Amino acid sequence: MNADTLIEKVQLVIQDSSFDEDMILGFLNKGLNEITGSIDLPDLRVFATVDTSLTDNFVAMPSNYQRKCFAVVSVSDEVRVDKPGELYQYHRFIDRHPVADTGSSVSDVAINGNTLFYDPIPDNAETLRVEYLRAPTTLVSGAEPEGIPTHLHESLLVPFAAKEIFNLIEDGVEGQKVNTQMNEGLYRRAMQELHQFIGYMDSEPNYIADDFL
Numbered sequence: 001m002n003a004d005t006l007i008e009k010v011q012l013v014i015q016d017s018s019f020d021e022d023m024i025l026g027f028l029n030k031g032l033n034e035i036t037g038s039i040d041l042p043d044l045r046v047f048a049t050v051d052t053s054l055t056d057n058f059v060a061m062p063s064n065y066q067r068k069c070f071a072v073v074s075v076s077d078e079v080r081v082d083k084p085g086e087l088y089q090y091h092r093f094i095d096r097h098p099v100a101d102t103g104s105s106v107s108d109v110a111i112n113g114n115t116l117f118y119d120p121i122p123d124n125a126e127t128l129r130v131e132y133l134r135a136p137t138t139l140v141s142g143a144e145p146e147g148i149p150t151h152l153h154e155s156l157l158v159p160f161a162a163k164e165i166f167n168l169i170e171d172g173v174e175g176q177k178v179n180t181q182m183n184e185g186l187y188r189r190a191m192q193e194l195h196q197f198i199g200y201m202d203s204e205p206n207y208i209a210d211d212f213l
Contacts, residue, residue, distance in 0.1 A: 001153040003028065003139050006161075009154055013162045013183070016169060024161055029139050031160030031187075032148070036136050037066065039194060041147040046134045049075065050116060052126045057100035058117045065114060066135035072109045072116070075127040081118070082109050093117060152194055159186035 007024045036044060048062040061069070072082040086092055093110030096119070103120030106128065110117045116130065136146040145153055163183035170177040 001150065002144050003141050006145075006153065006157055009158045010161045010165070013158060014165050014169070016165070019165055024165070025139065025141075027161035027164045028145075028157050030164065031157045032136050032139055032145050034160070035156060035191070035194070036133070036147050039191075039198060040068065040133060041198065044133050044136060044147040045070075045131070047129055047131050049127050049129050052106060052118060052122055052128065054121070054123075054125060057097075057119060057121050058115050061111070061114045061116055061130065061132070062134075064134040065130075066133050069111055069116075069130055069132040071131045073129040073131075074106060075129050077105060081106050081128070087111055090117065093119070149194070149197060152190060152197070155190040156187065156194065159183040159190065163187060 003025060006028055007021050010024050010028070011019075035041075044066070046064075048064075050059045050062065052059060069082075069087055071080055072087070073080050087109065088111055090110045090112040093108065096108065101120035103122065105122050106118045106120070106126055108119045109128075116128070118128070137143070139145055144150070145157060148156060160183075163180050166179040166183060167177060170180055
């Protein structure tokens with residue numbers, strides 16, 4: 001379902017002309033980012049490469065990176081350089097490498113925010129392949145939401161936008177925000193359906209790091 005149809009569906013629900021199409025589109029995009037930011041959607045799992053620096057021990061992740069990097073691989077050596085369960089344990093990485101070393105190739109990595117840190121700094125720029133969940137493309141007129149199964153476009157995004165708008169409309173109203181809560185419930189039920197439809201993305205077993213290593 002494209003953005004224009006979704007906007008029309010929201011307009012039918014809220015029955016308030018003070019919220020124009022651009023405002024509604026903004027709420028639809030907010031919902032899209034919230035959904036993709038909380039559920040691992042297979043269509044948004046991608047590979048990309050980044051190149052290391054000759055002077056710094058860090059590099060920005062790809063511009064479309066949203067979250068959850070699954071693996072970091074040295075392209076030249078074709079070996080993984082992330083340690084099991086520790087890719088997001090930046091504090092452990094700093095404990096292991098309080099000062100950036102130099103060497104022939106990267107052997108350890110960690111992610112902090114949108115930045116990939118590595119050690120050692122290789123003598124020659126090295127290409128690292130990263131696998132991660134990318135951010136969805138911003139929804140615009142005529143486009144369809146990325147990542148979300150087509151049959152759940154309406155049931156997820158329309159009540160999300162509606163609950164956000166009704167929360168503003170009902171601000172200051174005594175008692176319960178009936179319309180806000182109703183659409184919140186519809187959205188939560190649709191999220192459960194999405195969970196059931198997607199299942200769980202393949203991942204590695206949880207790894208418990210030893211504080212003394």
